[in-house]
Amino acid sequence: MKPVTFAALGSLALALTLSAAAPLQAQTAPATVASLEQIFRAEPYRGENAKDAAFSRSGRYLAYLWSPFGEPGTDLWVHDTKTGKTQRITSPQVMAAFESPEDMERFDRKLRQRNTEYAERQAREVAQQAYLRGEKVDLSQWENAQLAVLKKELAEKKAKDEAQKAADKAEAEAEKQAMAALAAKRAGKPVPVAAPASAASSPDKKDDKEKEVWELRDELKKKLARDKLKPSDLYPGPAQFVWAHKADELVFQYRGGLYRWKADDKLPAVTPLVATQRELRLVAYTGDDSGVLYTDETRVLRTSLKQPGVQVVNRELIHGDDEQQKKYKIDQTAISEDGRWMALLAKAPLKTADDKPAPPGRQVEIMNYSERWATAKKVNREVSDDKRSEKPLALYIRQVAAPGEAPRKQAEPVFTNAGGDVWFEMSDVAWARDGSRYAFTTWERDKELLRVYIGATCPRPASTPVAPQGGAAGLGSGPAACADESAKPEMVLERRGEVGHEVVNVIKPRFTPDAKTLVLALDEAGWRQPYAIDVATKALRPLVKGEFEAHQIIGFTADSKALFVLANQGDTAAMNVLRVDMASGATQALGTAGEFHRAAAASEDGRWVAANAGNWAQRPELKLLATDAKTAPRTLTDSTDKAWAQLKLLQPERFNFTNRHGDRIEAYVFKPAGWKAGDKRPAVVYVYGGPLNDRHIVEVDSFQNTAYLFGQYMAAKYGYVTVAVDPRGHSNYGRKFSDANWERAGEPQAEDLEDLAKLLPAQYGVDARRIGLNGWSFGGFQTQYTMYTRPDVFAAGIAGAGPTEWENYNSWYSGRTIGKATDRTKPVLRKYSLLPLAKGLKHPLLLVHGMQDPNVLYQDTVNVYRELLDSGKDALVELYLDPDGVHAMGGVVKPAGWHRKYEAFWLRNLGRATP
Template sequence: MRRPSIPRGPIQETPLKPVTLAALGSLTLALALSATTPLQAQTPVANTPVANTAAPTLEQIFRAQPYRGENAKEAAFSKSGRYLAYLWSPFGEPGSDLWVHDTRTGKTTRVTSPQVMAAFEAPEDMARFEKKLQQRNTEYAERQAREVAQQAYLRGEKVDLSQWETAAIEQLKKELAEKKAKDDAQKAADKADADAEKYAAAVLAAKRAGKPAPAPSPAASAPDKKDDKEKELWELRDELKKKLAREKLKPADLYPGPAQFVWANKADELVFQYRGGLYRWQPDAKAPMPLVATQRELRTVAYTPDDNGFIYMDETRVLRLSFKQAGVQVVNRELIHPDDEQKKYRIDQTVISEDGRWMSLLARAPLKTADDKPAPPGRQVEIMNYSERWATAKKVNREVSDDKRTEKPLALYIRAVPAGAEPPRKQPEPVFTNNGGDVWFEMSDVAWAKDGSRYAFATWEREKELLRVYLGQASETAKPEMVLERRGDVGHEVVNVLKPRFTPDGKTLVLALDEAGWRQPYAMDVATRALRPLLKGEFEAHQVIGFTADSKTLYVLGNLGDTAAMNVLRVDMATGTTQAVGAAGEFHRSAAMSEDGRWVAANAGNWARRPELKLLATDARSPARVLTDSSDKALADLKLLQPERFAYKNRHGDRIEAYVFKPAGWQASDKRPAVVYVYGGPLNDRHIVEVDSFQNTAYLFGQYMAAKHGYVTIAVDPRGHSNYGRKFSDANWERAGEPQAEDLEDLVKLMPAQFGVDGARIGLNGWSFGGFQTQYTMYTRPDLFAAGIAGAGPTEWENYNSWYSGRTIGKVDRSKPVLRKYSLLPLAKGLKKPLMLVHGMQDPNVLYQDTVNVYRELLDSGKESLVELFLDPDGVHALGGVVKPAGWHRKYEAFWLQHLGRVAP
């Protein structure tokens, strides 16, 4: 595979044209419409490719090398708004390099690359990066060739499936021979040196004794090779296994690119962090300027107020350097507890006010017991590894609902940033603390007002169901004031969006709250503490992007008008008037805004236009600029289908979103087999029906089954998902799985008439929470689906991570495993239809034991003929061990064809 060329220094590029897929030119994106009937089908997809064997194969769809690279991340504008910096690398290249786009000229500069950073790296490290990149590309090519050859072999073609092992063993034999020759030569040299030293000592001894010198020893002969037997094949295979384990790629093996950057306060320049070093970039510079080079973990913080220096952190301290003079100043030394020298606080986070005069230090200390001893480590569970001759176990952390908690003590310090060479001052007392221990306590980042006069943060205490917002003055001693308190039903998903922000004038604090069933921004008047909503309506808008300089306009991401998309919304803070900035029907992610209010950057796209980083003019007078091109050009050759969006009303009148793939020649009178995919669990803003989601099973495999086998495939978001309001995200509380099962039941009733489906041949599939959901539905409604595939499902919630189960499943009791009431094991006896259980045996998230235990119950209930296991011995939560996506979905394909049958001619 040819590696894309990498420029040898910063280059100037013209803006990229918007990316489209020519092969999808006639396919129209079906946008969401309001449902006025129980089932509201939306715009169908035209010119769908015919369902036949010419459809892309699974080996092509799930090829070894992904068809897409990473999207741009960490986008941020310079203070003037002229420049946009982001981390991204073109398709096929490792790491995420730093790029800067000039909004005035439209040119983009690539600031870093492996060649540029080689000037600051040890040659050995750069050689290792290049060697490991070649190894990765070779592994991609070999894995793809093996996948294709294996399928050819199964079709009866003459294929040598051992060719890769044979080549690897021949290479290994060559390496072993070279190593032996080198070792033998070294042994001979060592023996010759020893004999020479022995002879010299004998000569010296004879001379001192007055005796004649002894005769020299004969030269050492070459090692006798008669006893050197070539290793047998099984020995070579063992050696090869060890070699592959030693050389297995790790994240640190590949060139990483920069990790962080921070813009200056006034100047159009930035400092970025790369592998233990800090570097300065200025627009006219030919290359980055090194500032600090260490082997320590560094974190960028902020420029000094005059832009003549920079503040950063190492593992324990806050440091400052000057661009004009040598030396580094310690701004804040390692914290200690004033009453206990041994109780040292470690600084987790430092935030500098924009005026550079104040900083907040969030620190944590080791938890100790009542007798002042270190707290015992938390629970660890063992995961078995069967890759060696004898099975071994590794331990992973696991905190379950009935475990005592070991939350570290927390302290918030407010400190004036020392000026110049000011000597160290006495450490102040913290302004806010939490003792930690057996509690659930979470705290947001600290936000500073633009003028540095005040700060704010929020806290959430789960057991107390207590949400609080604090406002503090810029003072080392004054305690912050609690200005908002909500206790009880505040919506469990609010904790993920507790990010208070001040408007530029500092007069308003904006909070994302769930006061009316939807996470939306609220404005608190700093002077009066009055709280008011900035938006109204049944939609989610909890990701605040920024404000205009006059503090009159807010920009936020929201799914107003289309729950499957997120757009940039411009909101008048006085009236609530809202206007979309981005293109309708696109999902905008990871957005950033310029301080002058002219520009917004976001990764945006949909099924027809793959997501890329786009620069949006907030006045909508200029077309969006597409700044990245993250796809392999071969992606267009797949001619992937696009789904049709639809929605239906469940028995409670809730609108349930979904999409469907219909095969060519489809008619409503058909009796086709069908598969429904479900995820089903709340987490931040995750759901399946998103216009830019190419999820492996729901989208890629779903369109494959439609194109190849004429199936109707549906992906659905029943109650239980996030980003549909609190009614959906809280649906599982103390009735896990039941709301989703009701919604799936309502969907199945509609499918025969509306989608040309044989009601007796519908399958259900889900992963993770969806794996739980698939099992729950198959056990409690055994006649609803004809077959099911459940992947990595948490069957015993008392054994799952408490941070999730205690928020979404039910109230916990840390004295006993009360979540056992939601276990699937007692329900398993209800199974009537075929079920395949899929799991990675080294999954640290949903433990493999969950599948083993429910499998035991199924066998004990006499379900041997109905249940089968598909396991990845080396796989984790998303598999990825010996089982690769193509093989994984090939197993799915065979299962569905066996149990749901084929489409009649």
């Protein structure tokens, strides 16, 4: 497959980003507009993206987890960069050698069930629409077929039960006769003659009567509930793998077992190492590649590749300050690459004053109406006015014991946090390649305090070899000659305030290969970008400059002179791989312009980068990029059904505009065939508006259901102008945008939406009286906020699953994006509630929600609906509910039907285009 450049889209990405004043050319609509049933097909057109790509130490091999379209799970694949060949290492057929036949039969049976369900659901969707068009369609055929199968199963079960009863009765009669014969023999009496078998009693009329249809439907409902597919029903494929430190070989984890694969075998095959029924997690190879380290829930274990057996490297941790020696649970384990050191992050169980397990935090009830009587289930919910129960945390730095070495006394932790009523977050521990140093960061939200720590370990002389199995050889007189395992790390950077609200989860410190520099993403100048801390001097310096986001550090060149990072430099809707010179800050883009690169990995020799990359013209696939920028990219996967291309969907056009504050706001638009700037067409604007960590809506590889797929449908079929916009509040546009909601939830976005609505009539052929607004989740909140506070801007709105009362939303999000909970004794975020604003509604509003949503609770929609009714908006507001749906729906309401509801709502309230 040849990579598609943005030239294939008509022009380069930057050329597509037009100013608000520049007129857009209408694109040609497809001859036949794909129906909603085709667009939102029951079986998704898109399979799984490749994930967890990682290169072997030599850089020759790239391993990744992926399966072709339509196949379950994610299998292990290895690409040889030298030969250009790709090999599939695992598959259901390969792993069947290590599975029970019963499990493999279940995987196969459930896969057939899944495919059958896809086909039947699609057929029902198509038939229902044909029925509504007046065609003669039997809508009961699928239920009748299911009932026929059920009746057969019930008859077979009844026959089996009756046969078993007859057999049991005959066995009882025979046993009775045998006992009677034995008793007669002992008494010296003749053995009684067995009575002739009695004729089978006639079945009870009630049992013989066939179940009525309604009874069969009840039975069918139970059967469907029993047979409902679960993730564990399908073949999963490997969950994780790690490469060796020296050899081109790896170990992968699959369903409680560890397996080995070697690239240099003449006939590469999978070899089992460890088989358990426990949840295992791979950590790393030992320093000399002679074994593998892995964890279960409480211990670090080691298995040799040369001889059988498992050794405990670290036992359960003990809380040193507790007289009763309560045990910590190992939460994370990180092994240094030389295999000599390990970092153990552990958390202690929460206990009350009388040493009983701490009660669960706040729980809320969600009602299930699928049974005869409603039932409730509980979900965890922590809100801003809750006192927190952070578990006590301890970080241990320990030497990895040599094989056969006697257990040593546990050292004191190098870092602790007492937990309790605090907001405390900690990054993963990063090791220098030679094991000489480790680093981590902490974030205390209530204090707005960011800290970076670097710790040192006992150095190994360059002339001293690594001990077998990563043991302690070469350390002088043994462990006592090393630095104290309890030596505390040094705090090398501290920042309080003005660091952004999304901190630790994107910082991710990493050492350069020479261990002289720690690189991490910081928000020092309003953009999340890589910074370098000199390990010797502790000096901090930026590695890039400019107004763009570049917080996903991929790796380094072998000489530590350059790093690789994902960045949206030059195009906020795309993300490219940059090679950054660490001395000068000069950048070089490695990927194809106009593609969004995700989940990237770099080889340790700095020659290759792998990333999932694509755009609206070519859906993302795993691509191999040569860092010399001379070799053409290689596409390694094919994840999309070929039927996708037959839909002939429209592609959007990019544009931007300047809001009232001088900010550049990005958007894209679908325009129908025959569009002219002087038209007065209906329009729909899609908005999200909240921080999404490292995402936003206007991205060149995003086929979002409503913004993209439904937007192009309304343009192609009904002549609408449809727009997706990223107002202030989104992530990956710098701190000014991502922090815009802080103590002003919804207001900055409403200003930007109002500015957009003003320019649409003059520049995009839109009727100012017929503009609709739509959003989901934060966008559902934003749609309502705008409709209530700017009631004359939009003619109608659809708000899906919006958090209307921020005091009831999860504090992990609201407390870092909406407002600080300075007082945990009362819900101070109530001031951002939509309920008092609802009386401002003037135009039709459709509220959409899944009634079993554990994220944004359905009660949020119920409560705002009550306020709307109470303020006399009965004629303006309507509800559309999925009784079984969660936050992304997914219950009885399917995407095609969902958007059919949207279609009817817009046509009813905005009308049709009349160019």
